[in-house]
Amino acid sequence: MRVPAFARRGWLLLIGDPKAERAVPPSGFTAWLTSFTAAAMAFLAVFAMAFSFAAGRLADRWSDELARTSTLRLSAPAGQMEAQTATALEVLTTTPGVAEARLLSEAEQQALLEPWFGPGLPVASLPLPRLIEIIEEEDGFDAAGLRARLQAEVPGAVLDDHTRWREPLVAAAARLRSLGWLALLLIGASTGAMITLAAQAALAANAQVIRVMRLVGAQDAYIARAFVRRFTQRTLSGALAGMAAGMAALLLIPRTEVAGGFLTGLGFTGAGWLWPLAIPPLAALVAFAATRTAATRRLRDLS
Amino acid sequence: MIELSHVAYSYGGGELFSDLSLTLSPGSFHFLTGPSGAGKTTLMKLCYGELIATAGEVRLFGEDARQMSRDGIALARRRIGVVHQDCQFLDHLPVSENIALPLTVAGRKDKGIQDLADLIAWVGLTKQASQLPPELSGGERQRAALARAVIMSPDVILADEPTGNIDWEMSQRLLRLLVELNRMGKTVLVATHDMALIRAAKQEVQSRVLRLTERRLQLAGADL
Numbered sequence: 001m002r003v004p005a006f007a008r009r010g011w012l013l014l015i016g017d018p019k020a021e022r023a024v025p026p027s028g029f030t031a032w033l034t035s036f037t038a039a040a041m042a043f044l045a046v047f048a049m050a051f052s053f054a055a056g057r058l059a060d061r062w063s064d065e066l067a068r069t070s071t072l073r074l075s076a077p078a079g080q081m082e083a084q085t086a087t088a089l090e091v092l093t094t095t096p097g098v099a100e101a102r103l104l105s106e107a108e109q110q111a112l113l114e115p116w117f118g119p120g121l122p123v124a125s126l127p128l129p130r131l132i133e134i135i136e137e138e139d140g141f142d143a144a145g146l147r148a149r150l151q152a153e154v155p156g157a158v159l160d161d162h163t164r165w166r167e168p169l170v171a172a173a174a175r176l177r178s179l180g181w182l183a184l185l186l187i188g189a190s191t192g193a194m195i196t197l198a199a200q201a202a203l204a205a206n207a208q209v210i211r212v213m214r215l216v217g218a219q220d221a222y223i224a225r226a227f228v229r230r231f232t233q234r235t236l237s238g239a240l241a242g243m244a245a246g247m248a249a250l251l252l253i254p255r256t257e258v259a260g261g262f263l264t265g266l267g268f269t270g271a272g273w274l275w276p277l278a279i280p281p282l283a284a285l286v287a288f289a290a291t292r293t294a295a296t297r298r299l300r301d302l303s
Numbered sequence: 304m305i306e307l308s309h310v311a312y313s314y315g316g317g318e319l320f321s322d323l324s325l326t327l328s329p330g331s332f333h334f335l336t337g338p339s340g341a342g343k344t345t346l347m348k349l350c351y352g353e354l355i356a357t358a359g360e361v362r363l364f365g366e367d368a369r370q371m372s373r374d375g376i377a378l379a380r381r382r383i384g385v386v387h388q389d390c391q392f393l394d395h396l397p398v399s400e401n402i403a404l405p406l407t408v409a410g411r412k413d414k415g416i417q418d419l420a421d422l423i424a425w426v427g428l429t430k431q432a433s434q435l436p437p438e439l440s441g442g443e444r445q446r447a448a449l450a451r452a453v454i455m456s457p458d459v460i461l462a463d464e465p466t467g468n469i470d471w472e473m474s475q476r477l478l479r480l481l482v483e484l485n486r487m488g489k490t491v492l493v494a495t496h497d498m499a500l501i502r503a504a505k506q507e508v509q510s511r512v513l514r515l516t517e518r519r520l521q522l523a524g525a526d527l
């Protein structure tokens with residue numbers, strides 16, 4: 001079977017031609033620097049990625065779930081409360097787009113207030129407004145129209161459709177998500193920059209080796225490959241370690257569903273865990289490009 | 304094989320030599336002598352494309368060295384075995400791998416382990432094969448350099464003071480290796496200022512002696 005040339009070259013690059021690589025002496029420092037940088041950057045990249053995903057989920061949830069619920073707050077003199085409540089419910093159930101309107105019970109209201117005032121609050125004896133939870137249908141309802149009707153029929157009602165505070169939150173979450181991706185890009189760019197520096201250092205330190213290889217008839221591509229292969233492999237193994245450490249660290253964050261906390265929700269869900277696996281190959285690709293550019297330039301200058 | 308016509312070279316100061324012409328034809332054996340600093344090493348560097356003539360033309364296997372790409376020069380060097388004055392090894396690799404380096408960089412796998420072992424035995428370095436170059440004596444290094452120069456079966460062998468820092472007996476041995484190669488049809492150019500060596504060679508091989516002095520290359524006559 002004939003192996004296509006590009007496949008053969010790719011294979012050589014991955015597993016290496018051990019003989020060629022031996023021509024370039026291993027330098028402890030740049031090797032260590034490259035692996036360490038790759039590991040650290042992969043570790044950070046896992047977090048940046050997780051951050052983006054979490055921000056994305058948050059944005060989705062806020063724009064999805066919260067968009068479906070609204071609250072009607074009802075304040076009225078004690079004598080009119082029951083009548084106004086009944087009217088409000090009547091208005092709501094006849095409004096197109098409202099799937100369900102439900103008066104929150106005293107116990108529910110107590111539960112809502114508990115975090116603020118502690119248990120044992122005598123809800124019944126306080127002049128608290130009544131709360132009606134509205135669940136919308138798919139297409140939502142006409143909030144302005146509803147407000148107008150309520151104003152006419154139930155003067156003490158205030159409709160809170162959450163848009164006012166939801167929109168900036170959704171925008172913030174979306175912004176956070178783009179910042180996460182930007183962080184990923186910056187991590188990739190600085191990985192490239194650092195590997196370029198390390199490769200340049202290695203090329204400069206090995207000027208004599210390059211000279212000898214040339215004297216015995218080595219072509220530029222061959223010499224470049226010896227460096228590129230080594231840096232690509234080091235980056236790949238470093239990034240693998242960093243990615244594994246990053247994923248382990250994410251798994252170790254204590255998980256709780258309380259309030260759908262953003263911090264505790266940092267991580268991946270389901271198939272999302274496959275995403276960080278792309279980091280090591282991407283890092284290797286960055287290293288390949290960076291070292292190749294550095295080597296090609298250096299070999300041209302050394303002629 | 305290698306042709307220099309009306310060549311001049313200068314490192315930036317005055318010209319080391321000018322209007323120099325030399326043809327290394329197939330199977331020939333040349334000695335290059337001259338005082339230290341005359342430009343023997345420089346002349347050799349012109350012959351394997353390490354330096355480009357400042358005037359005149361150098362042709363390597365018919366191609367103008369000035370027009371050749373770096374890769375083209377690399378290919379030509381695979382046909383020219385060079386014993387460098389300062390040997391030029393990779394000090395972190397054992398002698399055997401240094402000797403095999405031209406094969407390695409050319410990606411040639413056709414020469415087996417046995418050929419390499421034979422070659423190493425031929426230059427008498429079997430015991431030192433796994434040592435590092437800095438651990439070798441001067442003569443051993445010169446022989447290792449010769450082995451590396453011939454491993455690609457080059458058409459031309461350029462040896463720059465191959466007997467520079469070794470004793471008479473060893474230099475005789477090296478000379479015999481070069482003569483043997485010439486009998487196999489290789490073109491040989493040896494730079495040396497060791498007249499005794501040249502006289503010894505005269506008895507074994509048909510050779511021409513060139514003298515580089517005062518910016519000129521002259522055919523040395525009967526004064527030897």
Ligand SMILES: Nc1ncnc2c1ncn2[C@@H]1O[C@H](COP(=O)(O)OP(=O)(O)O)[C@@H](O)[C@H]1O
Nearest residue numbers: 314315319337338339340341342343344345346
């Ligand atoms: N890279 C260089 N830069 C400047 N001058 C050089 C360089 N190499 C050699 N030279 C000078 O060129 C002259 C000839 O050197 P070389 O060719 O090594 O002579 P030889 O081999 O005959 O002793 C010497 O004077 C030397 O100092």
Ligand SMILES: [Mg+2]
Nearest residue numbers: 343344388463
């Ligand atoms: Mg010299």
